[in-house]
Amino acid sequence: xxxxxxxxxxxxxxxxxxxxxxxxxxxxxxxxxxxxxxxxxxxxxxxxxxxxxxxxxxxxxxxxxxxxxxxxxxxxxxxxxxxxxxxxxxxxxxxxxxxxxxxxxxxxxxxxxxxxxxxxxxxxxxxxxxxxxxxxxxxxxxxxxxxxxxxxxxxxxxxxxxxxxxxxxxxxxxxxxxxxxxxxxxxxxxxxxxxxxxxxxxxxxxxxxxxxxxxxxxxxxxxxxxxxxxxxxxxxxxxxxxxxxxxxxxxxxxxxxxxxxxxxxxxxxxxxxxxxxxxxx
Amino acid sequence: xxxxxxxxxxxxxxxxxxxxxxxxxxxxxxxxxxxxxxxxxxxxxxxxxxxxxxxxxxxxxxxxxxxxxxxxxxxxxxxxxxxxxxxxxxxxxxxxxxxxxxxxxxxxxxxxxxxxxxxxxxxxxxxxxxxxxxxxxxxxxxxxxxxxxxxxxxxxxxxxxxxxxxxxxxxxxxxxxxxxxxxxxxxxxxxxxxxxxxxxxxxxxxxxxxxxxxxxxxxxxxxxxxxxxxxxxxxxxxxxxxxxxxxxxxxxxxxxxxxxxxxxxxxxxxxxxxxxxxxxxxxxxxxxxxxxxxxxxxxxxxxxxxxxxxxxxxxxxxxxxxxxxxxxxxxxxxxxxxxxxxxxxxxxxxxxxxxxxxxxxxxxxxxxxxxxxxxxxxxxxxxxxxxxxxxxxxxxxxxxxxxxxxxxxxxxxxxxxxxxxxxxxxxxxxxxxxxxx
Numbered sequence: 001x002x003x004x005x006x007x008x009x010x011x012x013x014x015x016x017x018x019x020x021x022x023x024x025x026x027x028x029x030x031x032x033x034x035x036x037x038x039x040x041x042x043x044x045x046x047x048x049x050x051x052x053x054x055x056x057x058x059x060x061x062x063x064x065x066x067x068x069x070x071x072x073x074x075x076x077x078x079x080x081x082x083x084x085x086x087x088x089x090x091x092x093x094x095x096x097x098x099x100x101x102x103x104x105x106x107x108x109x110x111x112x113x114x115x116x117x118x119x120x121x122x123x124x125x126x127x128x129x130x131x132x133x134x135x136x137x138x139x140x141x142x143x144x145x146x147x148x149x150x151x152x153x154x155x156x157x158x159x160x161x162x163x164x165x166x167x168x169x170x171x172x173x174x175x176x177x178x179x180x181x182x183x184x185x186x187x188x189x190x191x192x193x194x195x196x197x198x199x200x201x202x203x204x205x206x207x208x209x210x211x212x213x214x215x216x217x218x219x220x221x222x223x224x225x226x227x228x229x230x231x232x233x234x235x236x237x238x239x240x241x242x243x244x245x246x247x248x249x250x251x252x253x254x255x256x257x258x259x260x261x262x263x264x265x266x267x268x269x270x271x272x273x274x275x276x277x278x279x280x281x
Numbered sequence: 282x283x284x285x286x287x288x289x290x291x292x293x294x295x296x297x298x299x300x301x302x303x304x305x306x307x308x309x310x311x312x313x314x315x316x317x318x319x320x321x322x323x324x325x326x327x328x329x330x331x332x333x334x335x336x337x338x339x340x341x342x343x344x345x346x347x348x349x350x351x352x353x354x355x356x357x358x359x360x361x362x363x364x365x366x367x368x369x370x371x372x373x374x375x376x377x378x379x380x381x382x383x384x385x386x387x388x389x390x391x392x393x394x395x396x397x398x399x400x401x402x403x404x405x406x407x408x409x410x411x412x413x414x415x416x417x418x419x420x421x422x423x424x425x426x427x428x429x430x431x432x433x434x435x436x437x438x439x440x441x442x443x444x445x446x447x448x449x450x451x452x453x454x455x456x457x458x459x460x461x462x463x464x465x466x467x468x469x470x471x472x473x474x475x476x477x478x479x480x481x482x483x484x485x486x487x488x489x490x491x492x493x494x495x496x497x498x499x500x501x502x503x504x505x506x507x508x509x510x511x512x513x514x515x516x517x518x519x520x521x522x523x524x525x526x527x528x529x530x531x532x533x534x535x536x537x538x539x540x541x542x543x544x545x546x547x548x549x550x551x552x553x554x555x556x557x558x559x560x561x562x563x564x565x566x567x568x569x570x571x572x573x574x575x576x577x578x579x580x581x582x583x584x585x586x587x588x589x590x591x592x593x594x595x596x597x598x599x600x601x602x603x604x605x606x607x608x609x610x611x612x613x614x615x616x617x618x619x620x621x622x623x624x625x626x627x628x629x630x631x632x633x634x635x636x637x638x639x640x641x642x643x644x645x646x647x648x649x650x651x652x653x654x655x656x657x658x659x660x661x662x663x664x665x666x667x668x669x670x671x672x673x674x675x676x677x678x679x680x681x682x683x684x685x686x687x688x689x690x691x692x693x694x695x696x697x698x699x700x701x702x703x704x705x706x707x708x709x710x711x712x713x714x715x716x717x718x
Contacts, residue, residue, distance in 0.1 A: 027497040029699070054497040058701070060490035064295065076287050077498040121494065 001179050001186055003162060008155055010175035010192070011164040012267075014275055018184040019164045020057065023131055026162075027054050039129065050079050053127030057134045057164075059118050061106045067117055068102030074121040085124065092120045096146060111138050119147060123154065130154060131162045136170060148174065168268040178267070180274055187278045188270070199265040199273075202238040206251060207231050207259030215250065218242040231258060284499045288507025289514065292482070296515045306522050314530030332375040332403055334393075337362055340383045346414035351406035366394055375399075378407065385422075388415060457664035458637055464587050464660040468594050469630055472656075473623075475516040475595060476602040479509055480615065483606030483698070492698045501695035505607075506687070509599045513592065586663050586672070593679035594656025597686050598622065604690035607697035608705045608713075618710075625653030633661060640665035649675050652682025689714055 003009045013019050025032045037044040075085035115138045136144045180188035212234055222235035251257050336357045338344030344357045369377050376395040486492045605618040636645040640662045648658040659675050696713040
């Protein structure tokens, strides 16, 4: 599995697939039974701790500590100097629109606020590789958007982001690359666009008024749904080398077409399909 | 190493700033000082107070011999017992001591009438005074004089020396016993209190889920060691502050109470009571003996050994406590794992008696070579002059034991802290310990 530089890499897989284990291996929390990991061509070594920022799924803070002290502690553990850390903490507070929380105790913050502090703790030391495990859990839509924008900005600035989640809509939105693993095996890997393209099946959704007659042998009707206002929705698949223009032309003669769209599989569908296939095969 | 220091620092500062720490640290010496002050106050106050006791002596043995004693002042009067009783009721004097006609060798029927119940001190003073008076009468009858009696009395103090001729032992055995027991007890307390603090801290880090963030920056072993050492430093700080504050209060206290420190010290150690009883010589002798014994005890050795066993005993056990904390999810689950850690420590406390009886015996020797019991048992033995090779061996064993438990604990810890909701038993812990890196 290769993670391209300066990309947002979606690490997907069903529960128990081994995502967290892989992430822990990259973080050198546990060691691998087999295989090797390289960062920038170098075999994984203790020095890499400094260039990685990790936001685990299971995360917490010391409740009795002050926010400022806490972030300083995280930064120092990563090897940052005290003065540098404080400048960075203030910078991030401003960036995330956080009031002056330095002297506030962690236990006085709401869950969402604590999550923000944890996110800052993850990126404070400008890591080249950022590993986020379910980063949006606990955020309201507004804060989730703020974090999303920050993730995109971090990539623009050169960071590589490994993003592990079960929320497929955020994968659609954010990821450039994805890898799907199951039972510690890779079952799908590549740029999101390519994967989506390869899962296209020449199927179109046609919205129309009035019944659709039988189509000729190039096309197959997969099913019809009734939508509101007498509009029907029919799924049509092209079975040979015909294309969408020819299909549309053919359909116009059969019924009154009010909508025509290619059915592009969602990551969600691809996920389910791929895992099913892997389990059956 | 830098990271261990960072962790240590955080652990230390967050603990030292806690209200409970400050309260315990400053309240304890004040409590001790307060108790001390109270005892001084009471003894000084008591000695000022006097009770006038009227004596009716019908026997003729007491009246002309009785002398004031302690808080009791006597006034021998003649008169009818009933009328004197009425006088006492009306506030003339505190009590009436009635001595009927009696057999000098079987005195019976002596009574003390009071309005208020007399205190223990007064009662014993009156007792002593009457006894002294009766004894004086007997001596007169026998033609004995006090100085004849004094010259017969003989006091000796045997000093036993070890064959090597070094420190003496038996003469100091009471003091040695006290020093040994107190140091053993302190070490025991330190291990239990701070060991379980380490356990709770590890468990909290695990349950609050902060630990995974931490171990992505530091090695689990560093995290564990930082914690153990941080708590150790907190313990030492508290101990040092207790010592300093207690001494400060004990030396400043008497000044505030406007009492001569020497008097205060005497009063607190009960010497003044002995002094009042006319046994001044006896008291001085006891003091001399105490100084003798203290001179014979190797104080630097005891302090050094105490600090050493205090620390190594804690480190040995704290690693085990950390191991338990990392393996469980809640306080309730700790019970089954705590037993095997606590039992050896508790058993060594129970062995104090047998060891004190024979500080050089086999039991004492072997217990001071087992890391679980060595800190407590060795401290008990040291005031009784332990062979140097045994002391050094025991010290080395503590280092080995400490390295052993931290190694074991580190291996369990690195896996345990990431395991949530797993069913943990001894088999599982053993498996973690043995699993490869």
